[in-house]
Amino acid sequence: MFDFEGKIRNVPDFPKKGIGFKDITTLVGDGQALRETIKRMKGLFADDKIDAVIGIESRGFIFAAILAYEWGVGFVPVRKPGKLPAKTISESYELEYGQDSLEIHVDAIKQGQNVLIVDDLLATGGTIVATTRLAERLGANVVGCCFLVELDFLGARKKLTGYRVESLVHFSEE
C-alpha cells in the first residue's frame, strides 16, 4: 500500500507550543501521492451513488473538488461565515475557547441527494458535525465522511455515531 503517512510532514509547535501539526502540503505537492490519495478515496466509495461532494474550507476543497470532478458530480463548498454570497444556512460549533460557525448555500444541495463530505483532517470533529447538520437540514443523505488524516487520540468518532467515517492515515498519539 502507498505510504501516505510518509508524505505528511510533522511541524512541531504549530499553531502553538506543544502541538505537532500534520502538514498535508507535502503530500499534495507530490503528484504521485496526490493521485494515490484520490485513487484510494474513490475506491472506498466506489459502490456508492454519490450525487455531490461537499468540501470544507479550505484544505477540504483540494480533495473534494478532485473527487467531484472524477465522479462528474457537483462540488459544494462549506465555508466560514460571510464568504458565500447567496442565501445560506449556518451551524455553529465549539472551539477550545469560544465558538465558530460554517455556512452552506441553501440551493447547493437538493432534497434526497446522496452526499460525501470531505476534509483533510479529522481532529475534534466540530466542523464535520456542523457540516453533517448543514447537509441534512437541506435534505441530503450523508453517505459518508472522508478524511486524509484522523487524529484518533482526539476521539472525534464518538461524535459521529451512525455515520460512515473513512480516513487514509491514523495517528494514535500526539
Place this chain on the structure above:
Amino acid sequence: MFDFEGKIRNVPDFPKKGIGFKDITTLVGDGQALRETIKRMKGLFADDKIDAVIGIESRGFIFAAILAYEWGVGFVPVRKPGKLPAKTISESYELEYGQDSLEIHVDAIKQGQNVLIVDDLLATGGTIVATTRLAERLGANVVGCCFLVELDFLGARKKLTGYRVESLVHFSEE
C-alpha cells in the same frame, strides 16, 4: 462552446452595496460544468510542460487541485498569513483600504520548475501579482496565469505585462 457564463450567478450588492458578485459556486456545483471548465483550462496549456500548479486560497484551490491531479503534478497552495505551518516567504499587496499579504512554503517549488498559477477570479490583480512574485522568488518559471472569470473593466492585465493570462469568461462592465 460551453456556456460558462450562463453557469455563473450574479449576486447583487455583495460584499457591499453596488457590487455585483460573480458567484462561481453554481458552476462548480454542476458536475458537467466543472468537467467542461477543467477540459478547457487543460486545453489552453496542453502544449506546455507544467511541473506544478499553484492555487490561491480558497476558491483557486478548486481548479488548481483538479488540474494538478489531471496532469499528475504537485498542487501548491498560496495562503493568507499564518495558515501554512512550515517555513514561508511572504508578499504583500494593496487593498482598497490598507494591505494584505500571501505566503508560500519555501520548499513548495524547486528552482527552474514551470508553474501555472490558478485562481477563480481576476479582479484588481493584487493577489495574482503577489503570487507571481512568490513563485519567482523561489526560482519558478511562471508559464501562465489561468482564471475562470476576468473582470476586464478593472484593468488587471496591465499589471501582468509579460505574463500569459487566460480567462474562460470575461465581464466587460460591472
